Amino acid sequence: MMVDLSAIVSAGPYLMQGLWFTLQITLVGVAGGIVFGSLLAVARLSHNRLVAMLATAYVNLMRSIPLILVIFWVFFLVPWAIGWLTRSGRPVAVGASLTIFVTFVLFEAAYYAEIVRAGFRSISPGQYSACDALGLSKFHAYIYILFPQAIRAVLPILLTQTIVLFQDTSLVYVISATDLLGAATKIAQRDGRLVEMYLTVGVIYFLICYAASQLVKQLQRRLAFGVR
Numbered sequence: 001m002m003v004d005l006s007a008i009v010s011a012g013p014y015l016m017q018g019l020w021f022t023l024q025i026t027l028v029g030v031a032g033g034i035v036f037g038s039l040l041a042v043a044r045l046s047h048n049r050l051v052a053m054l055a056t057a058y059v060n061l062m063r064s065i066p067l068i069l070v071i072f073w074v075f076f077l078v079p080w081a082i083g084w085l086t087r088s089g090r091p092v093a094v095g096a097s098l099t100i101f102v103t104f105v106l107f108e109a110a111y112y113a114e115i116v117r118a119g120f121r122s123i124s125p126g127q128y129s130a131c132d133a134l135g136l137s138k139f140h141a142y143i144y145i146l147f148p149q150a151i152r153a154v155l156p157i158l159l160t161q162t163i164v165l166f167q168d169t170s171l172v173y174v175i176s177a178t179d180l181l182g183a184a185t186k187i188a189q190r191d192g193r194l195v196e197m198y199l200t201v202g203v204i205y206f207l208i209c210y211a212a213s214q215l216v217k218q219l220q221r222r223l224a225f226g227v228r
Helices: 005-044 049-064 067-086 096-121 125-133 138-175 180-191 194-224
Strands: none
Touching (some): 005 049, 005 096, 005 194, 067 096, 067 138, 096 138, 125 138, 180 194
């Protein structure tokens, strides 16, 4: 079977729109996931047993169920929950885009939480004692002293998780969202060009993920030799 390059070229603009949405999901998932995940990491390290227990339960729950199931939960159950809370008597439309952004932040936060927590644990206990000796509040100690060190220690792992997140965005097709894979699927079904579309999407995913993985390797080498 010959590959029709003209079909790929004509589908280019629509595929780029899907790729842009995929990148948006990735950026929101990374930013929101790291922020929420860092809060979960701090909560897990808290001396308050209830706070630590709740954070641990959330992380274990999200890490124990498939992402696709969380997407379905948010997409189908949250509208009913909002309708029940507002007493409207019917589901409140949330929309596919908002569902996806919320889902990826909530899901990825659990993984980023464990990565950031490992970064905090890699910091010398003397750093914590120094923050107390300087009279810094916990908020300022974490923001200005501890968090930057923790992130630097686990930066390659954070980037690796980001690559996994980028690949996982392909799952949003299950709610008919037009990400890169969703766009390719719609064109393939419309024009009967399954080989061309899925081959093109595979190449795009490979190029982006390979480039990102090479960046991670370079960063690992720099950190291993102490290059700033």
